Amino acid sequence: MTDRGDRIVSVLEEAFSGLMAADPAAFRHKFRKMAAEPFAFYRGSACLFYADMAELPDEWADDRTGRIWIQGDLHAQNFGTYMDAEGTLVFDVNDFDEAYLGSFTWDVRRFAASMALLGWRKALPDGVITDLIRTYVTSYVAQIRAFVTRPDDSLFSLRLDNTEGALHRVLQRARLETRIGLLNDKTAIVNYERRFRRDREGTHELAPEVLAAVLRAFESYLDTIPTGKRASSRTYAVKDVVGRSGFGIGSAGLHAYNILVEGRSQALENDVVLSMKQANVAAPSRIVPDARIRSYFTDHGHRTAVSQRALQAHADPWLGHTQIDGVGYVVAELSPYEADLDWSDLTEPADMLPVLDYLGRATAKMHCVADEDSAQTLVDFQCEEAIAAAIGDREDEFADSIVAFALDYAQQTREDHRLFVDAFREGRIKGVGSTA
Numbered sequence: 001m002t003d004r005g006d007r008i009v010s011v012l013e014e015a016f017s018g019l020m021a022a023d024p025a026a027f028r029h030k031f032r033k034m035a036a037e038p039f040a041f042y043r044g045s046a047c048l049f050y051a052d053m054a055e056l057p058d059e060w061a062d063d064r065t066g067r068i069w070i071q072g073d074l075h076a077q078n079f080g081t082y083m084d085a086e087g088t089l090v091f092d093v094n095d096f097d098e099a100y101l102g103s104f105t106w107d108v109r110r111f112a113a114s115m116a117l118l119g120w121r122k123a124l125p126d127g128v129i130t131d132l133i134r135t136y137v138t139s140y141v142a143q144i145r146a147f148v149t150r151p152d153d154s155l156f157s158l159r160l161d162n163t164e165g166a167l168h169r170v171l172q173r174a175r176l177e178t179r180i181g182l183l184n185d186k187t188a189i190v191n192y193e194r195r196f197r198r199d200r201e202g203t204h205e206l207a208p209e210v211l212a213a214v215l216r217a218f219e220s221y222l223d224t225i226p227t228g229k230r231a232s233s234r235t236y237a238v239k240d241v242v243g244r245s246g247f248g249i250g251s252a253g254l255h256a257y258n259i260l261v262e263g264r265s266q267a268l269e270n271d272v273v274l275s276m277k278q279a280n281v282a283a284p285s286r287i288v289p290d291a292r293i294r295s296y297f298t299d300h301g302h303r304t305a306v307s308q309r310a311l312q313a314h315a316d317p318w319l320g321h322t323q324i325d326g327v328g329y330v331v332a333e334l335s336p337y338e339a340d341l342d343w344s345d346l347t348e349p350a351d352m353l354p355v356l357d358y359l360g361r362a363t364a365k366m367h368c369v370a371d372e373d374s375a376q377t378l379v380d381f382q383c384e385e386a387i388a389a390a391i392g393d394r395e396d397e398f399a400d401s402i403v404a405f406a407l408d409y410a411q412q413t414r415e416d417h418r419l420f421v422d423a424f425r426e427g428r429i430k431g432v433g434s435t436a
Helices: 003-022 024-034 038-044 046-053 104-121 126-149 165-175 179-186 208-222 291-296 300-311 349-368 383-391 395-425
Strands: 068-070 079-083 089-093 100-102 187-190 193-196 238-244 256-261 272-278 320-324 327-333
Touching (some): 003 024, 003 046, 003 395, 024 038, 024 395, 038 046, 038 395, 046 104, 068 300, 068 383, 079 165, 089 165, 104 126, 104 395, 126 383, 193 238, 193 256, 208 238, 208 256, 208 272, 208 327, 300 327, 349 383
Antiparallel strands (some): 068 100, 238 256, 256 272, 320 327
C-alpha cells in the first residue's frame, strides 16, 4: 500500500474510531456508499480534506480571516432551501454539522474541488470546469465587497423574487410542500390524537429508560432557545417520541430522535416534528488548536447550534441544543420546505454558470451575515472587511489559486478514492468488521 493509502486509513480511523466501535455496521454502510464514486468519497471524508489543509500554505489567511465562522463541509450538494424565521423561502447552505471557525478559504476550496469532481463526473473539459469555478469565486468576492459598501447586508438572501433558472425551480418545488403533508407522511391520527407511525423504515420504538432520558434532554433544550424566538409553553408540549436511524453519508453511528410537539395551537395540523440528533466532532476542529475556541463550547451540540446562528440569517426558531449522558445533541425543526439542488438535471455549462454565480453569493452571505440572536463572542469584527482586505486588488490571483487547487485536489481525490476502495475491500480499515 502506498504512503498516501496509509494516510487515508489512519485519518479515517482517527476521526471515526469511537463511532465505528459503537456501530461498525453503520460505518460499513457509510464506507460502501463512499466507495461508489469519487464525489461520494469526497463527501464522506471531510476529515481527510482538513488533514491536507493543515499542511497546505494559505497566503489569504491572517489573524482575522484565518478564524471566521465556516460551514466546514461546503460542497455542491450542501445547498438547498429552508423557510427562515421570517417566513421567507430562502436558498442557502443547509447543513451545519461540520461548522466551526477557520480560514474562509477552506470553505471556498472545498466547494471548488467538489465542483471539479462534479464536472469530471459530467465529462466536462478542464477549461469548462475552470470557467464554472472562476464564476463561483468571482461572484463570492463581488458579494463580499458589496457587503463592505452596503450596511444593509442582512437583508440579502436568495429568494423567489430575485432568482431565476434552476435555483428558482428548487424554491418553487419547496413552496409546493406543506406541513400537513409532512405530518401525514410521518404520523397518523389515533384516537383523535396524532402519533408517529411505527411502521416506517428507520423509525423505532424507544426503551422506557431511553425515552425518559430524551424527555429530560428536551426540557433542558428549551432553555437554549433565544428569548426572542420563544413561544408559549403549550407550543412545546410533547405528544410522541421515536428513535430514528438511516441517515446520510456523514451521520453514520449517530443517535437521533424525532419529537412530536403541539405547535402554536391544539389544531392537529399545527403539530410540529423536531429532530434531536447527536452532534459529531467538526472536521475543521481537528486542525484548529486554538484553546479559546475549543473551550467556548460546552459540547458539539452547543457548537452546532451556535455555529448555525453565526452562519445563517433568520435561523430556525426551534434551533437549540441539549445533552444526553454528557453527549451533545442539536435540536431543530424537521421542515417540509427543504429541497436540494438536483445536479443531475444540470448537464450543460450554460445552465450551470448562473447557478455557480448564485452559490458564490450564498457562500459570501454565510461568511458575513449572522442571525440577530447570534450571541457568539469569538468573532468580534466585520468578516466582509477582513476578507476584502485579505484579497485586496488581487482578485484574479485569488481566483487562479482556487482554480488551481480545485483541479489538483479533484485529481488527488480520484486517486484517493481508488486507494480507499482497495483498503476497504482488503479489510485494512480497523473497526468496521468484516466487509464480506
